[in-house]
Amino acid sequence: MTAHPAAIHSAAELDDLRRRAPLLKLDGITKTFPGVVALDDVSLEVRAGEVHALLGENGAGKSTLMKILAGNHQANRGQIHLEGEVVHFDNPMQAKEAGIVLIHQELSLVPEMSVAENIFLGALPRGMFGTVKWRVLHAVAAEILKTLGCKFSPRDKVGRLSIANRQMVEIARALVFTPKVVVFDEPTASLTDAEKVVLFEIIRGLTKKGVGVVYISHRMDEIFTLSDRLTVLRDGKVRGTLETSETSEDGVTQLMIGRSLEGRTKRAAGAFGPVALEVKGLTCGSLYHDVSFQVRKGEVVGMYGLVGAGRTEVAETLFGLRTPDAGEIRIDGEVVAIDAPPAAIARGLALVPESRKEQGLVLGMSCRDNMSMAKLSGVTGRFGFLKPRAEQAIYDEYAKTLDLRAPGPAALAVNLSGGNQQKVVIGKWLATDPEILILDEPTRGIDVGSKSEIHDLIRRLAASGLAVLVISSEMPEIMGVSDRVLALYHGRIAGDFDAETLTEDRLVQAISGL
Amino acid sequence: MTSDTTGAPPRAMLPTWSDVGHLAQRQGILIAFILFIIAFSFTSERFASWDNASTVFRQVSIIGTMALGVTVVVIGGNLDLSVGSMLSFATVLVVDLHDKIGPAPAMAITLVATLAIGAVNGILVGFLRLNSLIVTLGMLSAIQGVTLIYSGGQNVDITDQEATWFAFFGRDFLLGVAVPTWIFLGLAVVFQIVLTRTAYGRRVFAVGGNPMAATFSGIRRSYVVFSTYLVSAFTTFCAALILGSRVMGSQNNVGQGYELMVLAGVILGGTSLLGGSGSMVKTVIGVLILGFIQNGLLLMGYQYYAQWLVTWVVIILAVWLDVASKRGRLFTTTT
Amino acid sequence: MTKTLQSLTHLSRLTVVPPIWLFTLACALFFTVTTDNFAEIGNLTNILQQTSTIGLIALGMTVVMINGNIDLSVGAVVALAASLAVGLQSDIGTLPAVAVGLGSGIALGFLNGMIVWKTGVDAFIVTLGAMIGVRGLVFVYTQEQSFFAMDFAYSDFGMSQTLGLPTLAWVFLGFTVVMHWVMTSTVHGRNAYAVGGNREAALNAGIRVGRHMVVNFMIVGFFAALAGITLSTQMGASTPNLGREYELWTITAVVLGGTKLTGGAGSILGTLGGVLAIGILRNGMNLMQVPAFYVLVILGAILIAVLFIDRQVNRAGSEEVEA
Structure with missing residues (x-):
């Protein structure tokens, strides 16, 4: 398929577009994962031609919301309206075809393939005998890269590009499908300042064509330069949608955190050991x-x-x-x-690592076995035999200290909620009596x-x-x-x-x- | 609302239907095995006899013994395709040295040499972190070559087959049970205890289940993986004793193809190739299923090779059911 | 050490030709110097003919391995296709028998592929099962007998020459060119890299991953069957044990050629280099009168060494924690 650049609108037309009914409307979206309510009755509107920033701390539900929008996840309740019609996406392809593109935080590129092939992944122009029409492919890809101001060639292997340039390829890929809504998920995390300027230009170019942009970021400065409106999520709920021009960084921070920062009594430096x-x-x-x-x-x-x-x-x-x-x-x-x-x-020393599931736990093992894993020598008796009572004692002690809510010591770690999994990891390390x-x-x-x-x-x-x-x-x-x-x-x-x-x-x- | 706000559920006192379902899921292969035995028993009177059962045990003892060691490697998250070649090597070596230096020294030297090969596997996979499939594939070829070089391409045998006590391992009976069966089941019991009751066993499961988390917990992953290859070399050595003693001779490619039958037994038992799960009990059952398929079909008058066709179907069905129960649906939704 | 590795990395980036060719050419050069007969045309064409069997299978194996799958059943398919093509020719004629043989390979590939797709069982296990089962099928079908080709044209074909090269060498080279074209120039071939390199992305981009993989299993089934048939034309016969351990040799050749077990990378040119490297080593050492046994050891060692070097080269510059 080929890119159909929509007509560029005048400022007056754009204003008109923005006032009209929302381009995209999420209505009462609720999503639960085992043990966690990730999204609770979330509603959000995106108008044509606006940049709508989405804010929230890690775990607030931003990524889950966007994955539902892009068809990676399905909501338990709630509806998605696109241009006034209810739509339902079972997979990302359907969302893309409807005009909703998510530019992933985790890159979804194929490193061994060329830039052009990645841009047209799944949609390579087909010639006789199923051959790839390379000339068309490279010409169109070059065109798109040019509008993005990219210096690299469509023939370069993606695996050899810098992270920033790969990000550009992701964006280029979004432009192939005449998109109606583009979601940027933390796009500047790996970009230099100069590259950011280019990206912002691109985003403004999209809005001029009437595209609705959802922009997820942690960085206040970006949000205040770029966005027209913003919505704050906290703990899976919408805490407010505001006109960016009518708010301040402090106000947004308040919404994100939900309280003014607690004034904990801190001890003087002398009190430490x-x-x-x-x-x-x-x-x-x-x-x-x-x-x-x-x-x-x-x-x-x-x-x-x-x-x-x-x-x-x-x-x-x-x-x-x-x-x-x-x-x-x-x-x-x-x-x-x-x-x-x-x-x-x-x-x-004890380290509770960053990634609970990849580094912290053996998910297929029981809570008890996970908890004694860093202290195996301490629960081993003669001839290398484990002492089940000693293991049980560790479990009992730290399940109590940490208020672990698990069905029992033999419950597999994979079946616990995130919070309880983390308690198992912490318990594992406390069991080693760290300093x-x-x-x-x-x-x-x-x-x-x-x-x-x-x-x-x-x-x-x-x-x-x-x-x-x-x-x-x-x-x-x-x-x-x-x-x-x-x-x-x-x-x-x-x-x-x-x-x-x-x-x-x-x-x-x-x-x-x- | 969520499971962690409701607190720990009360312990069920009586088994419920869902417990039965869980049992069927967890012990599916065992239940299938029992049904299978019952079904065969109806078709042939000889099948369910003690004599026949002990024959099957004796027949599977070589593959079964090797499968025990390979199970340890697989639980640790790797593969060992070199055991077939290693079996040829150890059998040729022990048989050849038997007449030259006597049975005991022959066994000692063979044990050391086989463990040395296992150590090479272990260094390459454990310490150098190379892909175990390719490494043991390369070793398969290399060990084959070493065996042929050693034997000069000749087959070897033991001349005085009646007098040697070496016959014990493959031909004797203890308390009415064949020694190979003792070796197979004895090692299975020992390994099962080691895997489930010792710190070493726990480490193997941890490394296979999540190597990263094991490392972050202070387990020395390289050493653990290394050791699993020593274990599979050791069980292969034991299998070579049975084989050499039973045949009292050896062709230099006697173990060809064993690696895959061994792996088939492990997989059939339900040990996942992904690592981190599995047991000796499962492997014993898996190997016995292979043995009983062969035996049952022969008794029913089918050709020897018909068992392979059945094995094909049984392997795929067994793993499919396992995968499907984890997925919660029978077929994938991939387009 | 690190310096050398880094320069190796740069080198591999500059070269279009897969690095295995350096090794292949070095071997060729070595044997040219050390033996009298290696570089003779007759010997070189001999190598091509000898390697054509493994080479043909390797073409198909490359495709499924780029997908991130594997096919262990190829050796058994070799025997099945050869037995059918030879065994049936007196009943239904040579060409129909050959067609049945090829068809059996494609059908088994289809079966393997469908099982992998629909059940979600790993290709390694599915094809391991097929390897055992298909071999059983061969024994049941042949009743453990070898078949001899009654049609002399059939066995003549295996020994025939066309335009100064053995016909089988032409068959191998011809299909190499075709598969190279498929993998570099067709949508299907390019999608193979996408599926193996980032399956999730391929699915998200609307590539029908399941169907795609089935086609590739049919391709490898076809090539395994073809290899069985060409092998039986060379022998003028088929035996039920034909093709044993061919899966191992094929995987060795493909991995030597730079295809990753994890999928997403590899090339037909690399595989050709890997196949020729093995062929040249075997042939050259044979000429040097190195016992065949040593060749096994050397090939095993080379396979592991290549894996090691490849890992070192790819790891240079990575910032992942070595846990």
């Missing part, structure tokens, strides 16, 4: 440089930064999963060489109730003398739980704030490199 973990000049290739910080016993240190700023990589290095190029790690004042996780565990606990995105994708329980738990653990390092991309979490916050920007420590100096603005500035 001696330094448990000290990192000096740690450097690892292009991932992070010259990272130095300290965590004291009883202290919660937050590490805040955008995805890709190097936070997880620092944690992985501390835990022996990466080898640093330079720098030293001291535990209780002693320089340690940690070459693998067992060495880290022996040194009293230093690192939590990487401890509440990602779990429900509000479990979230605050985990926050309370972190405070309790610190109060009992643990040194805690919390990595998070959620501002309220970091602000609420930490005694001190490190801001990471492009692999460097861009700020170190204690309780007195910590403000949202300063933190946002630090992680944006300002």
Whole structure:
């Protein structure tokens, strides 16, 4: 199929378009996953020619909503109206054919194929004997790339493009289907400033053609430059839809977080114990440089930064999963060489990893077996035999401490809700009696109730003398739980704030490199 | 609303229908096996006899013993296609050395040599993280070559077949049960205990179930994978003792094709090739199904090779049912 | 070490020709120098004829492996097609018998493909089952007998020459060209890379993945059957054990040629290089009077070495954690 660029509208016509009935209307969308209500009666309107920003913290339900819109998921309740008609998508192809295109956060390209082939994936122009009409393909692809201002050739292999350029290919692919609604899901996460400018131009070009754009982003500055209206989601519910020009960043933040940031009483620095973990000049290739910080016993240190700023990589290095190029790690004042996780565990380190399902749990195993996994030597008796009672004792103890709600110790981890799964992972690490606990995105994708329980738990653990390092991309979490916050920007420590100096603005500035 | 706000459900005191369903799902292969035996029993009087059953056990003991080790490799998330060649190698070696240096030293040397081959597999897959299918495929060829080089392409045999105590492994009976059956079932029991009751077993399951999570939990994944290949080399060595002792000689390609029958038994038992699940009980049943299909069909007067056709159907049905029950529907929805 | 690997990475980016050809040419050069007869035309055409059987199967195997599948039943299909083509020729005539043989391969490919598609069982297991079952079928059909071709034209064909090359070499090269064209220039061929490289994306883009895979299983079934038939023309006979372990040799050749087991990457040119590498090694070592046994060891070692080098080259520059 070929691109049919719709007519460019004049400003007056556009205004008219925008006033008319909404192009796209989501009405009362509800979606539940086992154990979680991801979306609760969500309604949203997108007008032709507008950029409608969608905001919310991780886990607020933005991605799920957009996946329903694009046919990847189906709603349990609610309707989608496109140009006044009720539509229903069983798969992404149907959504695309109806004119709704989602530009994925996770790229959906085929690395071994050329740019042009990726743009026309599933729709290669067919000639005689089923051959590909290469000339047509390359000509049309080149045209589309030109409108996007891309420098690379349609013949280049996608696997050899930079991440930013791959993003462009994704966008180019959306333009093939004369789209009515285009959803951008965090499109600038991997773009440079210059590339962002180009992207914004493209988005404005789309709206001029009467396309409705849904723009998902964390970055306030982008949303305020680009969007006409915005909708805020929190915990699967719409918290408000506003004209962008009539609101402020503060107002939006309030909506996203749902409360003014809680004024937790913070202890003075003197109240903490001696330094448990000290990192000096740690450097690892292009991932992070010259990272130095300290965590004291009883202290919660937050590490805040955008995805890709190097936070997880620092944690992985501390835990022996990466080898640093330079720098030293001291535990209780002693320089340690940690070459693998067992060495880290022996040194009293524990890491609750970023990805619960991929790194935290063996999903096909029982809760009890998962919980004793990091402490197998502690529950092993003579001849390597496991001691079932010791394992049961671990389960009982931490199921109680953490208020784990599982059908029983033999329940498979895969059948628990996200919050309870995370409690199993935390239990696994508490069972090792750690002195230093690192939590990487401890509440990602779990429900509000479990979230605050985990926050309370972190405070309790610190109060009992643990040194805690919390990595998070959620501002309220970091602000609420930490005694001190490190801001990471492009692999460097861009700020170190204690309780007195910590403000949202300063933190946002630090992680944006300002 | 959600499961975690309602708290832990009360423990059911009596089995419910859904428990029966669960049992059917979990023990499906066992139930199928029992039905299968009953069905065959009706068609042939000899089938259900003690004699016949003990014959089947003896017949499957070689493949079965190898399958135990391969199950450990598969639970750890890998494949071992080199066991067939390894069987040829070990059998030729032990038989050839038997007359030259005596049975005990021959067995010792063969054990060490076989474990060394397993160690090569283990280093390549465990430490170098190479794809196990290709590695063990390459090893299949290489070990075949090594065996042929060693034997000079000649078949080997034991001259004095009556006098040697080496006959014990393949030909003797203990308490009315054949020694090969003892070896097969004995190892199955030991392995089952090791897998379910020891820290080592737990590590194998963890590494196969989610290598990343195992590593993040401080389990040394490379060593665990390495060790599973030693286990499969060891069981292959045991199978070679049975085979060499039973035949009192060996062709240099005697194990050709065994790797796939072994794998068929493992898969039939219900151990997933994805790793992280499986058991020795399953594998014993899987191998016995193979054995009883063969035996039953022969007794019913079908040709020897008809069993392979039935095996084809049974393997696909068994795995299909497993996959379908996890998916919740019989067919995929892929376009 | 890392430096070398990085430069290797660059090298592989610059070359259009699959890297296995460097190895293939090096082997050819080595044997040209060390043996008297290797470079003779007669010997080279001999290699082509010898490799044509594995080569034909490998063409089909490449396609299913690019899809991310595998077919272990090819060896058994070789025997089935050969037995049918030879066994039936006295009853129904040679050409119809050959057609039945080819048809059996295509039909079994269809069956394998449909099972993989509809049941969702892994291709490895489906075709492992088929490998055992089809071999059983062959034994049941042949009653464990070898068949001899009564039509001499049939066995003459296998030994015949056309335009100075063995006819079977032409058959192999001809189909290589055709399959190269299919994989590089047709929509079906390009979709094969999409399905193997990013199945989810292919489905989302509306490619009918299931049907696509079935076609590819039929292609590999066809080539396995064709290889069985050409092999039986060379022998003037078929045996029920024909094609044993061919699946292993074929996979070896295809992997040597750079096709990934995980799918999405690979080429017919690479496979040709892999097939020839094996053929040249066997032939050259034979000329050097290296016992055939050593060839097995060397081929196994080369397969593993290629896998190792490939992994090192691809890993250079990756930032994933090695867990």
